[in-house]
Amino acid sequence: MCSTNNHLNKWNPWEDFSLNFRRKKYAIMVLNTKINIQVDHRHMINLWTHAKLRITVDGGTSRWLCWLQDHECDESNILPPDLITGDMDSVPGQVLEYFKDKNAKIIKTPDQMETDFTKALRELKKYCETEKIEIDEIFVFGDTSGRFDQILANINTMYKATSFLADTQIYQIASSSITWVLTPGRHLISIPKCLRESNEWCALLPIGGPCIVSSEGLKWNLDKTLLTFSSLVSTSNTYSGEPHVSVTTDNFLTWSMGIEPLL
Structure with missing residues (x-):
């Protein structure tokens, strides 16, 4: 068993789903699952736009592009991902080229001993250190539909991340x-x-x-x-x-x- 400490950890993700985008230091990450969250698409775009860092993970890159198209968003006015990571086995090459032309940084992470989610969090940490970006929270969009093994893998990633992103609050958001x-x-x-x-x-x-x-x-x-x-x-x-x-x-x-x- 681990010992407790006297520090009080406060959790209030709801501020970022209201009107306080500009004063928060958060990142957005889109995993390779359908984006089912039932919020007004303009609210989602605001959340994306005001993030300090935007990351799509492998097939999550296509998911994000499809979500924009499904909601008839003007893609030319939407900021591209700052970072695209993963082993790139589930994202079409033309999608990568599309965002590469928009100056997205693409980092291939082929290591199969960790999930793309875990590797993406590690790359986020490196990117923030290199670019001197401060992040307090990470909102990860990854629905928990269908694959029980992936549900547990995502939770395992969040457990792992407490060792290398100890001062960052990580929230996984599903449809409900x-x-x-x-x-x-x-x-x-x-x-x-x-x-x-x-x-x-x-x-x-x-x-x-x-x-x-x-x-x-x-x-x-x-x-x-x-x-x-x-x-x-x-x-x-x-x-x-x-x-x-x-x-x-x-x-x-x-x-x-x-x-x-x-x-």
């Missing part, structure tokens, strides 16, 4: 949920009013190993409770009505929550 990893310690999670009023679901999943967890602000709180697979995991939980949920854990813990009413 958002997921991230809580490191050992204390966490305060902002819960929008619409999610509290609709009793939207949330979950604490001990995917990395057994956790001793305490919480406040949930309908079914935990009090130094052991969460572990083959015994208790906290799924289909919801909120008590308070504007925040506090969680203390002694090990890495996956937090996931439904956001459909928010969208």
Whole structure:
């Protein structure tokens, strides 16, 4: 088990889905899954435009281009990806050439010992260090449809990233949920009013190993409770009505929550 620390980690991704783009230091990453998030396309374009760094990962490059075309966006007025990474086995050559002509930096990462998602986060770190870009948050668009192995691989990537992007909050956004990893310690999670009023679901999943967890602000709180697979995991939980949920854990813990009413 990992020991906890006294630092309070605050999580409030909702600011970036409101009108506070300009004051945030965040990156956007598009994985090779269909972009199903149900937000107004103009809002998505604003989120993309005001990011400090825009990355598409392998086939996610085609996904992004198709999304723009499906929403009849004027591609000439949309900033291209700053960085395109991956082993490039699922992106057409003409799509790469299209964005290369728009000055996107293309980095092929052929190593098969890590997923394209993991390698993209490593390249993001290098790019930020080289270009002296500060990033506090990364919003990763990767829907969790169909492939259970890819769902777990993406979570594994977020666990890995705590070692080399320790000061960066990484959120994986699907069509109706958002997921991230809580490191050992204390966490305060902002819960929008619409999610509290609709009793939207949330979950604490001990995917990395057994956790001793305490919480406040949930309908079914935990009090130094052991969460572990083959015994208790906290799924289909919801909120008590308070504007925040506090969680203390002694090990890495996956937090996931439904956001459909928010969208």
